[in-house]
Amino acid sequence: MLTTSRGIAVVLALAISVLVVAFLSLVDEASTLVILVAAGVAFSTSYLLISITLEFLVFREIGNIYQLLEKIQKKDLSEIQEKKTKSSISPLRRINAVINSYALARQKEIEALQKNAEFRREFIADISHELKTPIFATQGYIHTLLDGAIDDKHVRMKFLKRAAKSLDSLDNLVQDLLTLNQMESGVIKFVFTDFDLKEVIEEVIEELEHKASKRNVKINFKFDPEKTYITHADRQKIYRVCQNLIFNAVKYNHEAGEVKILLKTQKNHIQVDIKDDGQGIPPEDLKRIFERFYRVEKSRNKKEGGTGLGLAIVKHILEGHKSKISVSSTVGKGSIFSFSLPLVKANAPEDTHKTSEGSLK
Template sequence: MLTTSRGISLVLAIAISTLTVAFLFLLDDATPTLLLVAGAISFSVAYILMNVTLEFLIFKEISSIYSVLEKIQKKDYTVVSERATRLSISPLRKINKTINTYAQSKNKEIEALQKNAAFRREFIADISHELKTPIFAAQGYIHTLLDGAVEDKSVRLKFLKRAAKSLNALDKLVQDLLTLNQMESGVIKFHFETFDLKEVIHEVIEELEHKAERRDMLIRFYYDKEKTYRTLADKDKIFRVCQNLISNAIKYNNDGGEVEVHLKSHKNHITVEVKDNGKGIPPEDLKRIFERFYRVEKSRSREKGGTGLGLAIVKHILEGHKSKISVSSTLGKGSIFSFELPVEKGGTRKGS
């Protein structure tokens, strides 16, 4: 009984009313009626005040604290609403709020750890598959040669070329992984210089024209010939961004399709858009295409080549330029990738 607010209030109210009656009893003019009324009033007032104080300012807060502590003990870090705590005038409010804040921070930590664990599992599965494919291919060709096919010159040359191709793919995958890791850790520095973005895109298109011709595809470059498109950026890395975007537009386009590159100059920035008229990207995949190894169509993407790291590298390069890659896509009509770089208004800056 004494563990509840009512029990404690009852005991304290009886004690207070008893003391009140005892004090009044010492007076000469105290009558039995006065003592009775005074005792009843003091008991009622004391009981109500004590009960309200204990119930709403102490026991309720203690109950809330115990509730949160039980959740923490069970590793359930879902947070109790802080609204009642915020409106309360209880001296235990700060303790309750502190525990709630702790539970909330722990909940966020657990969610982050769960996401990281899921990402690690997915990453390990993806990289294992990506590494296994070229290794097994090269291994198969070499073992076939060792089993006797090396004596046949035509077979030997063909299998060695295929093994070399698989090992080249493996080397490219490892290099892309190292590049991405170095970018994320800040090991790779950006070397800014002034250059004409139009010239860089021309170089990329010249490099990839033969790849487009093999699939009867056209690359069209739209820009204002009377303008210069000078920017301050890392030229080699921006070359790689344009190379990756245009190469992907060719790779995932339809045979006989077109790739359009638009270069637009604005007051303070230059916009680059790479557009294809291929199959497009489903809406549910748009948010994930910049993740490592994420492929919209895994089987077909691997057949087309590539490491699955290109767009992740593009994202990190542009973040290093304080820019970002944007994408919009319509199924059956194609995709548009775009990014912005600042207009150079004079001066050069090397290193970062």
């Protein structure tokens, strides 16, 4: 009986009414009727007040706390929702809010651990597949030569070239993995200088012209010749960003397609847009294309080559410059990759020999 709010309220109300009767019995003018009425009023009033107080300020909150603790014990945190903390006279409600916050923090921690575990599984599977291809290819060529094909000069040279090509692919993969890991850990330093972004893009275009001509892809670079495009960034790493994005635009374009590169200034920033006429990227893949080894089926498959780490490296380089890479794509029409860098005003004092260093955190 004493384990419920009503039972406790009855006992306390009886005690209060007894005290009232005992007090009034000491008064000579108090009649028996008055004493009985006072006892009834004291009992009913005390019962209601104590019952409501215990129910809403104590037992209900204790029940909520027990439910939360049971969910935490069973690791069933999926239905726990964040509650707004309100001022309350009940300390138990505040305790309930603290436990609820703790449960939410545990839920987020568990979800993060599950995502990390899934990422590790996918990463191990992906890197195993990426490493297996060049290793198995090289093994096949070398074992074929050891089995007697080495005596044929023509076959020997052909297989050695193919083995060397597979090993070069393996080396590129390892180098990209090391670069990405160093960026994420903050080991690689960023050396910021003032340079002309237009010249960097022109150098990349000149480097990729031969690859573009093989696929009959035209590269169209548009900019305002009367404007300057001086930015403050790490020139070498921005060169790699432009190289990767333009190379992808050429590689994933259709035959006789066109790559459009637009360079424009916007107040304090320079924006670079790189557009291709390829097959585009499905909406469900857009959020994942910057993940390691993620490839879009059909339009961006393994046959096209590459390590699958280029866009991940691009993302980390731009994050090191406090910038972001954005992409918009329409299936069947192509994609547009965009990023921006700070614009150094022409009237600002410049010191071409002055550099600053930063690290990616």
